[in-house]
Amino acid sequence: MSRFIPLSVPNLKGKELEYVTKVVETEWVSTGGGYINEFEKNIAGYLKIEKGVACQSGTAGLHLALKLSGVKYGDEVIVPTLTFIAAVNPVRYLGAEPVFMDCDDTLNMDLDKLEEFCRKECTLTNDGLINNKTGKAIRTLVIVHIFGNMANMERLIDIAEEYKLKVVEDSTEALGTYSTEGRYKGKFAGTIGDFGVYSFNGNKIITTGGGGMLVAKDKNLIDKAKYLSTQAKDDELYYIHDEVGFNYRMTNLQAALGVAQLEQLEGFIKIKMENYNLYKEEIDKIEGISILDFNKNTRANHWFYSLLIDEEKYGLSRDELLNKLNENKIQTRPIWGLIHEQKPYRNNQAHKIEKANYYIDRILNIPCSTSLAKEEAKYVCDILRELER
Template sequence: MKKAINLSVPNLDVEKIVNNLKECIESGWVSTGGRFIGEFEEKIARYVGVNNAVGVQSGTAGLHTALRVLGVQSGDEVLVPTLTFIAAVNPVTYQGATPVFIGCDDTLCMDSNILENFLRENCEIRDKATYNKKTGAKVGSIIVVHVFGNMANMEKIMELAKEFNLKVLEDATEALGTYYKKGKYAGKYAGTIGDAGVYSFNANKIITTGGGGMVVSQNEKFLDEIRFLTTQAKTDQLYFVHNEIGYNYRMLNIQAALGTSQIDELEKFIEVKIKNYNLYKEAIEKINGLTLLPFNDDIRANYWFYSVVVDEEKYGMNKDELLKKLVEENIQTRPIWGLIHEQKPYINHEVHGVEKAIEYHDKVLNIPCSSNLKEEEIKVVVELLKKWG
């Protein structure tokens, strides 16, 4: 069997993490207490330029608690992208709210023009709150997902949010390290522009703790509430008094022990991912029918995933046929997620401007992009793409 070329795998230096893990095990602090949690939170906060951060057990846990603290309630509507992983949307339903699906632009992120059209044509402002004219429901928040390390048009989205009195939650679970190079938010990292942002350290992310996530915000009271809720809402730590419903969502010390060494390597990982992206780009642009999706010019992306658009007519096969052939060669490849508005729990929900999302869903494949991907492995992938085209 041919050696596997994986899609996106952890890049872990055992020598650098073994002492941290050894300390966790020997001290007994492997769960939701221990010094590495605070250390990792401080490092993430410093890296993205905020004062504080709160570690949680997953990006999903971070999104859920963030929505709660942002005031999303049962009966509300939340504007979400359809082109994303379902974990960005399910927390809306955890709160008893209803997602309204918005389509994407060529970045694969939420299209700010479609968002604006929905707000102006389908909503009205009453008593400083926005309501959906069709359903009568309050529209209180937007979840913006920075897909594959690219970045949505945050200037326009934040202007709309201010005009329509909406909270903005940035799902930056794929975009740790991405920041604006120019414009109003020059120097601002993905996740730090809206009311709150969430990162993920799942095994396929650019840095990993095996699982785990992080919530950031410029609002200290917001973070205090996140920390309170994610530790079972203990009003009295000593006597276990709980005046609210909380969650067992706190990051584990053993996760943070991995993360606190990983964050130190992040910029090196991004350098490698940029180099490998450019190697792919130079080769793929010579193959008729294949295009490597670009990242925005106004950002320094983290280049988390590399997305190839397959033109069936020009290339001679569609993305599903190409996917099958790559998998047969032991090259791990995946399509874009199934669009969320087409998933069974959401098929009757309101949808706006999803034509481009459907088009990209039908044409895009993600190819191997690990931060430890070797140049010779890229050549193997590229030669097969040339051979079949």
């Protein structure tokens, strides 16, 4: 195949140009304008919740969520090590420190180790959970639904309630994923914990070029988030500010893109699922590689596809395969570097990191754009088959 197959790129074949043109024509291109409110309303309607707050990025939404969850200077926050670093950095914005958890075979946080850490390494007091090693309070945990694969929220919420922890759902990769069984049947990723955050970066399932959305169980906290995201204006005419706020509001231009993209979301998920099933059927025939499953009790959005490589059986290491695929104009990427090994976080506590170390060397993400043609996916599979040794 002569053309380059990218990993994950936007699909802008809906009404994006029409809506953005309207914004330009009205000249409401900044943080005022009707499309921001419409995007917030439409996302809330899709998620079956009351309201959301549109932000400049998913990171901004996570910062606000952690702040509103009660994280204070000197606290600790439980986070996964296997994630994108934006899930962790906002902890430091607030002067708190992350405590890192391992992953399980779904790549999500290992809830056995989370529960073990809370039970054996901490003490539950009237003031909340205290880390025995550091003496610091732990008020919040961040759960990331990796690649759109929803974590076991029933068990996570049970643990959080037992140990008095607020739950921030980093659903930046999981818009459209929902539970199909149990007590959260029909609930979307991001709407079960105390806060949920979505991202509309260029590689996400829908995009605004950059942007995010914050949702919360408590309506009053959503109102507070909007207040903080718009520089905490108590009097907009005379510029009175009673708190320190942030310039975190999404622009009308971004929101116009978002409205058009959201109209296509279910169609995008359908394409993602079809291409995933095509990959899985073909790759299951190749010894030494496999596609990781999505949890069976969810309707996952199938955002990214994870190729697991057994070097001994397949004959190529992760990096060797990455380079060979690139030579064939197929863009892939390894999973993120583990956050507890990154320079800013090497001195932070990391609880029994084992499986994350295993997966870091064996996972490649393969092309998954919603514009990926069936013949392109088949070509990827053909190359994978040819490279098998």
